[in-house]
Amino acid sequence: xxxxxxxxxxxxxxxxxxxxxxxxxxxxxxxxxxxxxxxxxxxxxxxxxxxxxxxxxxxxxxxxxxx
Amino acid sequence: xxxxxxxxxxxxxxxxxxxxxxxxxxxxxxxxxxxxxxxxxxxxxxxxxxxxxxxxxxxxxxxxxxxxxxxxxxxxxxxxxxxxxxxxxxxxxxxxxxxxxxxxxxxxxxxxxxxxxxxxxxxxxxxxxxxxxxxxxxxxxxxxxxxxxxxxxxxxxxxxxxxxxxxxxxxxxxxxxxxxxxxxxxxxxxxxxxxxxxxxxxxxxxxxxxxxxxxxxxxxxxxxxxxxxxxxxxxxxxxxxxxxxxxxxxxxxxxxxxxxxxxxxxxxxxxxxxxxxxxxxxxxxxxxxxxxxxxxxxxxxxxxxxxxxxxxxxxxxxxxxxxxxxxxxxxxxxxxxxxxxxxxxxxxxxxxxxx
Amino acid sequence: xxxxxxxxxxxxxxxxxxxxxxxxxxxxxxxxxxxxxxxxxxxxxxxxxxxxxxxxxxxxxxxxxxxxxxxxxxxxxxxxxxxxxxxxxxxxxxxxxxxxxxxxxxxxxxxxxxxxxxxxxxxxxxxxxxxxxxxxxxxxxxxxxxxxxxxxxxxxxxxxxxxxxxxxxxxxxxxxxxxxxxxxxxxxxxxxxxxxxxxxxxxxxxxxxxxxxxxxxxxxxxxxxxxxxxxxxxxxxxxxxxxx
Numbered sequence: 127x128x129x130x131x132x133x134x135x136x137x138x139x140x141x142x143x144x145x146x147x148x149x150x151x152x153x154x155x156x157x158x159x160x161x162x163x164x165x166x167x168x169x170x171x172x173x174x175x176x177x178x179x180x181x182x183x184x185x186x187x188x189x190x191x192x193x
Numbered sequence: 194x195x196x197x198x199x200x201x202x203x204x205x206x207x208x209x210x211x212x213x214x215x216x217x218x219x220x221x222x223x224x225x226x227x228x229x230x231x232x233x234x235x236x237x238x239x240x241x242x243x244x245x246x247x248x249x250x251x252x253x254x255x256x257x258x259x260x261x262x263x264x265x266x267x268x269x270x271x272x273x274x275x276x277x278x279x280x281x282x283x284x285x286x287x288x289x290x291x292x293x294x295x296x297x298x299x300x301x302x303x304x305x306x307x308x309x310x311x312x313x314x315x316x317x318x319x320x321x322x323x324x325x326x327x328x329x330x331x332x333x334x335x336x337x338x339x340x341x342x343x344x345x346x347x348x349x350x351x352x353x354x355x356x357x358x359x360x361x362x363x364x365x366x367x368x369x370x371x372x373x374x375x376x377x378x379x380x381x382x383x384x385x386x387x388x389x390x391x392x393x394x395x396x397x398x399x400x401x402x403x404x405x406x407x408x409x410x411x412x413x414x415x416x417x418x419x420x421x422x423x424x425x426x427x428x429x430x431x432x433x434x435x436x437x438x439x440x441x442x443x444x445x446x447x448x449x450x451x452x453x454x455x456x457x458x459x460x461x462x463x464x465x466x467x468x469x470x471x472x473x474x475x476x477x478x479x480x481x482x483x484x485x486x487x488x489x490x491x492x493x494x495x496x497x498x499x500x501x502x503x504x505x506x507x508x509x510x511x512x513x514x515x516x517x518x519x520x521x522x523x524x525x526x527x528x529x530x531x532x533x534x535x536x537x538x539x540x541x542x543x544x545x546x547x548x
Numbered sequence: 549x550x551x552x553x554x555x556x557x558x559x560x561x562x563x564x565x566x567x568x569x570x571x572x573x574x575x576x577x578x579x580x581x582x583x584x585x586x587x588x589x590x591x592x593x594x595x596x597x598x599x600x601x602x603x604x605x606x607x608x609x610x611x612x613x614x615x616x617x618x619x620x621x622x623x624x625x626x627x628x629x630x631x632x633x634x635x636x637x638x639x640x641x642x643x644x645x646x647x648x649x650x651x652x653x654x655x656x657x658x659x660x661x662x663x664x665x666x667x668x669x670x671x672x673x674x675x676x677x678x679x680x681x682x683x684x685x686x687x688x689x690x691x692x693x694x695x696x697x698x699x700x701x702x703x704x705x706x707x708x709x710x711x712x713x714x715x716x717x718x719x720x721x722x723x724x725x726x727x728x729x730x731x732x733x734x735x736x737x738x739x740x741x742x743x744x745x746x747x748x749x750x751x752x753x754x755x756x757x758x759x760x761x762x763x764x765x766x767x768x769x770x771x772x773x774x775x776x777x778x779x780x781x782x783x784x785x786x787x788x789x790x791x792x
Contacts, residue, residue, distance in 0.1 A: 128552065140567030140760075140767040146727060163566065177553045181727045184564065184571030186555035215627050241627045246653035250620040253613065253650070257593065257624020260611045265624070283614045386609040386625075388589040388632040394603055394610075398563065 128175030128192050130168045136187045137165035143179035143188070152179060195372035200335045201226035201365040203373075204294060204358070207342040208266045209234055212377040215265035217243040217254035219273060222306050223362040224296035227268040248273040252280030252293075259289040262385015264346050268294035270362075271304045274312065274320075281355055282321030285409075290349035290356075290382075292342070297361040299493075299524040307524035308362030310439060313498040316357050317468040324406065326413050327355040328420055329467040333443040335369035341465070343374045350382060352416050359467065361493075363440045363526055416469060423471035424463040427453055429481045431460030433536070436503050437491040438464045440526050445491055448529040458484075459536075470502045475510035487546070489518040489539065491532060497521045497547060504548035516546035556582040562605030567767025569724035569757030570598055570666055574605055576734045577635070577664065580741050581608070586633040593622040595638030595647070597673040599666070602637055616647025619654035622661050633744065635662040640681040641671040644706050648680075655710040658717070658749040662740040665706070665752065667721075668759040669778065676762025680704040683778060688762070703781060707754045711787035717748035719788040723756040723779060725771045736786065743790050756782055 134157060143166060144152045151172035159165045166187060180188040198206075205227045208216075216231040218224075228244070235242040245251035251267045258265040269277060274295045284291050295316065299309035316329045328348055332338040338360055345356040386392060424442075426449050428434065437445040442463035449461040460482070464471050478485060488507060490500040497519025504517040520527075520535050538544045559578035564570045581587055590608040594600065596615035603612060613621040618636035626634045636643075643651045643665045651663065670688050671677040677690040681703050685694040697703075711719040718740050722733030733755060740751035756778055758770035765773060 136561050138566035142567060142767050142771070145768045145771075178727045180553040180555075181730050182572070184568055184575075184724075185561065186559055186571070186575055188553070189555070190553040192552070215624065217624065243623065243627065245620070246649055246656075249617070250623075250650055250653060253617040253620035254624035254627070256613070256617075257611065257621040257626075258628040259624075260621070261591070261625055261628040263628045265628075279614050280617070283612075287612070386591050386611070386629075388591050388609050388629070390588065390607055390609050392609060399604075 128190050129170050129173045130175060130179055130188050130190050132166050132168050132187050133189070134165035135159050135161070136185045137163055138185055139164035139166070140184065142182050142184070146178050146182045148178070149174055194370045196370065197368045198335065198371045199226065199366065199368050200338055200360060201296065202230050203335050203371050204338050204342045204360070205230045205234070206373060207339040208292070209238065210374050210376050211264065211343045211346045212379045213240070213264045213266045214379060215241040215243065215254070215258045215263070216267070217245045217251040217265065218267050218269065219245050219248045219251055221270045221273045223298055223308070223365050224268045224270045224294065226365070227294060248276040249279065252277040255291050256280050256284055256289060259284060259291050260386050262382030266292055266294065268296065270296045271298045271300060272302065278321035281327070282319070282323050282325065284355060285319070285323060285325035288353040290353045292345045292349050292356045292358065294342070294358045294360070296365040297359060305524070306362060308364070308440060308526065309493045309524040310361065310441065310498065311494045312359065313467060313492070313494070316359055317470070317502070325409065326416065326468055327357050328416060328469070329357045329359055331359045331438040331465060331467045332364065333439055333446070333463065335364065335367065335371045338364060339371055339373065348420065352412055354412065354416065359439070361440055420466055421469045421471045421473050422465035423474050424465060425461065425474055425477070426450065427460035428462070428474070428478050430458055431482050432458040432484050432486045433489060434460040434462055434478065434482070434485065435489050435491055436462045436464070436499065438467060438499070441491045441493060444527055444529055444532065448532060467499070470506060472506045472509065475506045475512060479510050479512055485512065485515050487516050487518055487539065489520060489536070491520045491522070491527060493522050493524050493527065495521060495523060500547050517548040518544060519547045558582060558587055558607045560605050560607060562601045564598060564601055565761040567758065567760040567770065569668065569755070570601070572724045572730060573664065573666060573755050573757065574602065576730070576737050578606060579734065580738045581633070583738070584741055584745065586741070590633040590635070591625050591629065593618040593625060593634070593636045595636070595642030597639040597642050597671065599637050599639055599642065600673070616642050616645070617650050618642065619647060619650035619663065623654055623657070623659050626659055626661050633741065635664060637664050638666070639672060640665060640667040640669070641679040644680045644704055651706065652710070655714050655716055655750050655752065658715055660744055660747055660749050662744050663750070663752040664737070665754045666757050667754050667782065668757040670759055670762050672759050672762055676759065683781065705782070707752055707787050710752055716750040716752065716788055717743040718751035718790050720786040721754040721756065721782060721784050723774065723784055724758070725774055729784070739790060748790060
């Protein structure tokens with residue numbers, strides 16, 4: 127099964143992916159990336175690899191690939 | 194001797210032979226024959242003619258062609274050249290070469306259709322916002338216009354700078370016999386964009402401005418050192434040296450040789466590049482003409498524009514004590530008997546020096 | 549059913565604000581260029597404003613145009629390089645305010661190129677001033693009491709103007725909001741590129757986007773605002789289909 131992975135360095139913490147994810151598979155982590163943004167984390171147990179986060183993300187954070 | 198040809202047609206054909214692939218322009222008297230001619234000539238050769246919606250659009254089309262490392266031309270006059278300054282300044286920033294033909298007409302704003310030298314300061318100072326210089330070529334015959342237009346593209350590409358060919362109504366509209374140069378092979382400059390992303394760019398917010406400026410100024414200094422062109426007559430014994438370019442230079446070429454034949458100790462400096470100004474001629478004058486009593490510009494504008502450069506370079510080359518006069522004739526072509534009479538008024542002290 | 553998705557190598561990190569819609573459009577353009585095999589055959593003409601971020605945001609040849617002149621610069625590129633894929637990327641201020649002459653004239657000539665305009669109802673880069681697309685009553689830095697359309701004109705609809713007055717190949721308006729709209733928008737962008745590669749002529753895709761920073765809204769609230777207040781005025785869809 128495919129899962130989303132997040133490149134936290136590209137994330138700006140806008141939270142759009144969290145809002146559009148139907149599976150509660152994303153949460154804002156406390157990790158501050160090198161550009162100073164809070165960044166997103168994937169909860170793999172909930173992720174079904176649908177790609178909605180990839181679609182709505184303005185910053186190319188997500189990759190959906192086979193595990 | 195070549196065939197009789199009108200200045201504007203001749204200069205357009207010279208650009209064709211220099212290898213322009215695109216012309217973009219907007220009609221304006223007295224330059225319009227250039228685009229009329231090219232609207233038939235370029236398609237005949239399988240090249241591109243674009244009638245642009247404005248001079249502003251035309252210069253930006255030239256910018257696009259230049260970005261691809263290809264040759265193009267735009268021509269205009271007066272207020273049309275004013276509109277092009279935005280694109281010229283951008284091209285200077287991006288080091289895109291271009292050749293622009295200004296068939297100068299008199300005046301501020303709409304001005305008039307008369308030939309004049311009212312754009313001297315604008316052309317030699319760059320014209321748009323910023324810290325750049327354009328090479329300004331100012332021919333005085335149709336043949337010289339053709340030769341300079343033909344070479345202008347090589348100069349522009351050598352320095353990746355703007356070259357302005359500055360003629361005027363008179364030179365554009367007159368007919369003279371003229372030899373045409375051979376056709377250049379069309380080629381794309383190696384640095385031109387080709388879609389393969391070979392040209393990397395600095396980050397939008399991470400530019401090194403002092404570095405960019407230094408590189409540009411180095412180029413300006415090289416242009417200033419290498420590209421000064423002029424024609425001189427009688428500098429070795431002249432008491433008074435006339436300085437005149439374009440149509441005024443043409444009149445003065447004849448008049449000075451006539452006056453010298455009559456025994457008057459006059460000389461002529463005819464700038465062929467208005468920028469870089471032929472300052473090296475001033476160094477020669479200092480050495481050759483110890484008896485120099487005055488420098489006199491002959492110009493067609495209200496109170497002299499080039500006279501400022503003449504005074505500046507006289508100072509730079511140790512001729513600061515030599516009075517600098519201006520004989521400005523507003524527009525058209527000055528008549529030689531009028532210039533002669535005004536020269537007498539300088540000698541009598543009636544006309545005072547400007548600097 | 550799971551799908552493989554990864555951001556095209558063309559698409560760099562871009563310095564847009566958090567939640568800004570530009571980034572989605574940038575990625576969609578990159579996806580289409582990649583899917584059409586144009587990654588090494590493309591020259592872009594970008595506008596001034598937030599579009600400037602494409603200088604580092606996309607790995608294709610591009611020219612930074614004077615403000616508003618991308619339509620003319622792209623015309624020059626198109627005529628110089630007939631076989632390249634050429635597109636402009638501009639904001640509404642660039643394409644519709646200062647550049648309306650160049651935008652309309654490139655469409656009028658039916659230049660064979662793609663024009664992408666981000667319509668976020670204001671001048672973003674300079675700090676949220678009124679543009680010709682600012683909505684009636686919308687407060688901006690230069691319409692502090694809300695846009696008065698009796699004095700400033702009503703929000704401009706350029707795609708409709710081009711589709712109905714000229715003879716372009718393809719004109720559409722999409723939005724960067726829900727996944728469904730984003731997927732539809734990608735179809736529009738692909739159509740535009742295909743029209744060009746097929747030498748059909750001019751295409752424009754206007755993209756309704758949020759500007760969370762200058763609207764003073766959270767990214768998601770900005771999405772909702774766009775769908776509720778902007779989309780009813782700026783209708784989504786294709787105004788000129790290919791081959792029509």
